[in-house]
Amino acid sequence: MPPRSTRPADNLDDDDYPAYTMGRAADMLGTTPAFLRALGDHRLITPLRSEGGHRRYSRYQLRIAARARELVDQGTPIEAACRIVILEDQLDEARRINEHLRAQGTEPQPKTSP
Template sequence: MPSRSTRSVDPLDDDDYPAYTMGRAAEMLGTTPGFLRALGEHRLITPLRSEGGHRRYSRYQLRIAARARELVDQGTSIEAACRIVILEDQLEEAQRINQQLRSQDSEPRPKATV
């Protein structure tokens, strides 16, 4: 799963900035607003709400939704697709942490003086 960016000065450069309306997000993904609502019901993505109560999606959320759509298009049920994407994300995070820990273990340590 693509990594999330760190916060930047311009909100539109931020992967987590909720820049896309439900209609625009569905159009970009080639799906329906109902599909995006279903992803929310299965707790794969939780859109932020505008002051008027409209759903807004970030680029990061759209990448997650696109992966779920890939799986659904291949015949996976939406519930299973959401679970797969969640597990893929957890695996990626565990691998990242594992790599960090391995990097720390391979750093030379100062020798103790007696």
């Protein structure tokens, strides 16, 4: 992880900066703090802790939590919603890597069976 800037205003553009308290995050998502704790219990998001031990969430974590909430609101059990979001995130990362390799002219080779 790159070092944090010493200028507080620089953190405003950082998607990973833990700027939101649990209460504020829950308000922004239209959910409860218990829902956010459940996402942590299922290891979807792991909030950072303030010096006082309070959970703090980043914008990236709030986007992940919002996607999980969409799935739960559609009737998906929270355990399944967390797994779906993790798989979606992994797929997005694989696509980014693939696109990067294509841009470099290095196509990934399919695996062949022995």
